């Protein structure tokens with residue numbers, strides 16, 4: 682049965698790109714379910730959304746590093762009698778430090794938030810979308826998913842975002858003809874809390890403005906892309922150009938640049 686009003690579940694909705702997605706979906710008539718850890722921020726956003734767009738906004742705080750969180754979220758949504766027609770897997774952050782020097786639990790939490798919970802939420806909510814023959818899934822990946830894993834520190838970020846890109850493409854293909862649209866969103870540098878959490882804001886502020894986009898534009902482009910059934914959107918022409926470079930520059934040159942950046946250590 683097609684509901685008059687659709688509902689979107691947005692993870693990482695308390696800030697940045699997730700909050701922007703919540704506003705874009707609400708502006709387009711969706712009720713929204715907001716989840717993240719900081720309940721106060723979610724409640725403030727829910728109040729703003731309800732008064733501004735006249736839709737319902739529900740708050741369900743969860744810590745997605747807890748392996749039990751996706752199922753708990755699913756059960757709570759079902760208990761409230763809600764259906765999820767759009768799933769926006771957005772929650773994420775970066776981790777600083779060389780791979781072996783970072784505690785294993787930090788890596789495990791990171792993988793749970795950026796990959797396992799994304800997979801499980803998709804696995805939980807996709808069957809209903811297929812049954813009703815419509816639905817939208819947005820996975821927030823990154824331009825990093827198109828770049829080689831050359832960073833010293835933040836070791837897992839590029840691989841996990843490449844995984845999200847490939848998963849989105851695979852699921853898009855698999856969902857052809859089901860009425861469910863899947864899109865991987867690949868922002869580059871975006872104004873949000875991301876670099877404050879990562880504690881590299883001062884360095885990031887030195888980058889030319891040309892490289893930066895605002896969260897609202899990223900979310901609007903993601904919304905437009907999934908509505909148009911695009912498997913991937915790379916946000917902005919600068920990021921699209923950057924995404925092509927690793928395909929035309931030989932890897933030896935790229936690793937040479939990485940070596941030089943890391944002080945030429947062998």
Ligand SMILES: NC(=O)c1ccc[n+]([C@@H]2O[C@H](COP(=O)([O-])OP(=O)(O)OC[C@H]3O[C@@H](n4cnc5c(N)ncnc54)[C@H](OP(=O)(O)O)[C@@H]3O)[C@@H](O)[C@H]2O)c1
Pocket residue numbers: 692693694695696697698699716717718719720722743744745746771772773774775794821822823824867868869870871872873874875876878
């Ligand atoms: N900003 C960029 O330059 C950029 C570029 C490319 C891709 N991205 C991707 O965009 C997505 C959104 O990032 P953003 O830039 O909007 O960063 P942000 O402003 O820091 O927002 C991150 C969101 O994730 C939530 N989150 C973090 N840990 C969580 C956990 N354990 N459980 C549940 N929610 C959690 C945060 O909420 P709580 O702290 O309240 O839990 C917050 O709502 C991420 O996947 C990121 O990798 C960002």
